[in-house]
Amino acid sequence: MDRKTYNAFVIFQQGELDAVYMYRKLAEIAKTPEEKEAFLEAAKDEGKHAAILSKYTGKNLKPGEALGNMVQKLYKFMPRRISLFGVAQGEYIGGKGYRPYIADYPELERVMFDEYKHGDKMKSLSKK
Numbered sequence: 001m002d003r004k005t006y007n008a009f010v011i012f013q014q015g016e017l018d019a020v021y022m023y024r025k026l027a028e029i030a031k032t033p034e035e036k037e038a039f040l041e042a043a044k045d046e047g048k049h050a051a052i053l054s055k056y057t058g059k060n061l062k063p064g065e066a067l068g069n070m071v072q073k074l075y076k077f078m079p080r081r082i083s084l085f086g087v088a089q090g091e092y093i094g095g096k097g098y099r100p101y102i103a104d105y106p107e108l109e110r111v112m113f114d115e116y117k118h119g120d121k122m123k124s125l126s127k128k
Contacts, residue, residue: 005101006057013053014061015094019046022068022087026075035125042118049111056105084126091119 001009023043030036054060074083095115098108 001056005104008097008101009053009056010059010061012094012097013050013057013059014064016046016050016053017061017063018067019043019094020050021063021065022071025068025072026087029072029076031080032128038121038125042121045114045118049114052107052111080128081126084122088119088122088126091115091122095119 020043023039023046027036027039027043030039050061071083071087074086092115095112098112098115102109102112
């Protein structure tokens with residue numbers, strides 16, 4: 001693995017861990033049981049993604065709290081159509097980030113599709 005790929009994977013791994021924390025914070029204050037379930041399921045997936053990336057980076061990173069705390073506040077005080085739509089957009093952007101690496105790391109294709117799945121779910125929840 002070249003240095004550029006390694007650095008990208010470290011950034012991806014950190015992003016996945018930050019997303020675990022974010023989704024758990026959202027689950028704490030979910031407005032409906034459906035949302036809570038969706039947040040916890042996404043957190044579980046993001047944890048799996050971080051574990052996959054950890055195999056490549058060899059790093060044991062810790063989640064940052066800034067994103068989770070900020071998104072939790074947005075979700076609490078702003079309409080879902082804004083807060084969850086923003087989360088959805090982040091998932092779509094994250095999914096696109098994996099695309100250039102799939103040929104060399106096929107395991108990341110599942111991660112990419114999970115990111116899109118989370119984006120679709122958050123977008124759907126934002127419309128309720």
